[in-house]
Amino acid sequence: MTDVFKPTEVSQVEEAVRWALGNDKAFEVVGTGSKRALGRPSQTDMTLDLSGLSGVMLYEPDELVLSARAGTPLAEIEKLLDDNNQQLDFEPMDYGLLLGQEAGQGTIGGTLAVNLSGPRRIKAGAARDHFLGATVVTGRGETVKTGGRVVKNVTGYDLCKVLAGSWGTLAAMTDVTIKVLPKPETEATVVVEGLDDAQACAAMAAALGSSCDVSAAAHLPDHVASYFDGLPHPEASTVLRLEGVAPSVTHRTNTLLKLMRLFGAAVALDETNSKALWRSVRQVAPFAIETARARPLWRISTAPAQAHKLVDLVTPAAQMFYDWGGGLVWVAMPFENEADAGSIRRAVAEIGGHATLVRAPVSLRASVDVFQPQEPGLAALSKRVKDSFDPKGVLNPGRMWAGV
Template sequence: MTTFTPSSAAEVLDAVAWAVAEEAPVEVVGHRSKRSIGRPPQTEHAIDLSGLTGVTLYEPEELVLSARAGTPLAEIQRLLAEHNQELAFEPMDYGPLLGAPQGRGTIGGALAANLSGPRRIKAGAARDHILGVSAVSGRGEAFKSGGRVVKNVTGYDLSKAMAGSWGTLAVVTNVTFKVLPAAETETTLVLTGLLDDAAVSAMALAMGSPAEVSGAAHLPETVAARIGAGTLPSGAATLLRIEGFGPSVEYRVRHLRDLFGSGAGLSEVPAEASKILWRVIRDVTAFADGSEKPVWRVSMAPSKAHEMVMALRMETAVEAYYEWAGGLAWLRMEDDSEVDFLRRLMRRFGGGHATLVRASPAVRAAVPAFEPQPPALAALSARLKEQFDPKGILNPGRMG
């Protein structure tokens, strides 16, 4: 087995060129915080980007940051915090859920997995903030796409094509992201004791108001008790996050209080505790139990996701909570006997997108981790793969 550990874009090019010449498939990895998502690796060789690190450009006044692909997200977030800025798409950290240390994810991995967090309902995901990339295709050819300023739109589609490709199209060596000012403060309004259907209605009401909610989640009682001890009242918790300048936050929280009325069981989580709470929600800490019990990430219409979960509960043991105003459900099953049943059930409720985030190697090998694509989209993906990696050199089988 050969493992390449490049520390420059030129060395990445050399490694991919070797793989192409030898027709030897390679696994592309960073710090391996998301390595167990998708099919188990089907390669004997690897390109390890953990040494390809460092911020290459940061212009706070231009709201632009560039970094080599293996740069830890934690390092970038600390740098941005020093200038009161942030990656607005709020990338989650899969590490603890998958049994890896916290803070090991990389900026290249954030793009490859198209990471996002609770703020996706307002700010989008990584693909909505990428400005440019430098990469090496599976043909062994270096290329650049996009620019380093927000107003430069050249090549956006090619940069965005890397988002969610999980290293199967090219080895990204450098990324350029738009960054934004961080909120001065935040408050989370808590509605207590709602069942899933009532919680989804409440979140929809808040999202349709002028309050500019930046996070909307519902934690059933068992999940709320596990992750909100000392922060949340007892019972199920429906959470609405408001971010911005202090007076604006106060005004919008008052607006939501008036909207729901005094009988809604309302309370507030102040700024620092709110930040911790949403980080725990973002990183699915409630299900980070050190096991291989299947965990699914399911996106559906908010009006249907909770109905699907209720039907699922009638058939198998499952624990769930919701983000994105009910449009994202995190599910943990007690065993792996029903992992394929979920997708069949989703079709009964209008369809959606289900990703098997955690499971045993045997289940990952047997069940498609990523949502099977409709024929037209699958054909388009195949053409894209043919253009970028015709010999199937990069991360073969991972998304299959």
């Protein structure tokens, strides 16, 4: 068997895993490899390339359901949905440019495996919340089907929720079924200018707690604001998106403008500028440019009310911006090849949450915890789950935590 095995049938995936079991080998499980630089460095003998399992198998727009091979390009699925005025409501981001690769290379299987989401997560949830069913091959060499084609299909354990965010460490997904939804008729964005981080978190909390049904909320401090498209001025901007039918969006925009003017000068962006802005937020624009790619990048999830405290707790020269109403903070460290994991972990310990090292050289990703270190009880549970799916560590061993 070659160093890269690229199956085109589910039975071939099962055959490959059984071969690895019989020969004490381990597979790096990938689609196109667009997210290969995420997580801990590979500790495997061979690559199981699932990009040969491609194609949409079922799409029923009226039923809001789509089934596809796991290696199907995400761009292909999004184009199909767009042609039918539908979308993936969890708005998955594209890690391509952030990791120094081409954009649009990800697959639907990889999207679910790392549980991607975008700015709409505060309203629509992440990939796992739209994951209805799958066919997978476990590390035992067994083909398993879970879920179905409707939302209420679970009796017993919901394995889709376990697989989403498992980074290919439990099973190799071959077919997946997801929920899709209609695209909103239009959108607008309210921009509040000139707020500091603490004021912005308060403004976002007020907006999200209002009746305006905000679908995305972010704060772009002045040192990164110029990298975002669609803004009226390159200064600190707190941005709030509204989506839906046109009369509703107009009414809610006017209501939100009145509310936000209690915090500062507020203006509204039209649909074109709003879409451009949120595309920039979704793709983490200031840290995806070529000159920023050598800087280690952290993704921190925390309580929105605590997010602004990070400014004073991490390295002073770090750059950051806030998504999910402050629940997600992107932090770019100031120096190449220096992740300053100690500073990040101490900050997260103080305010709560978890931090993931998204981008760093291989040497750094091998020497520090890429994912949030687990408490002993949780680590033992993670190990038991891994052992139940993949007792011999055939699939992506050590990708998330050493020894798991």
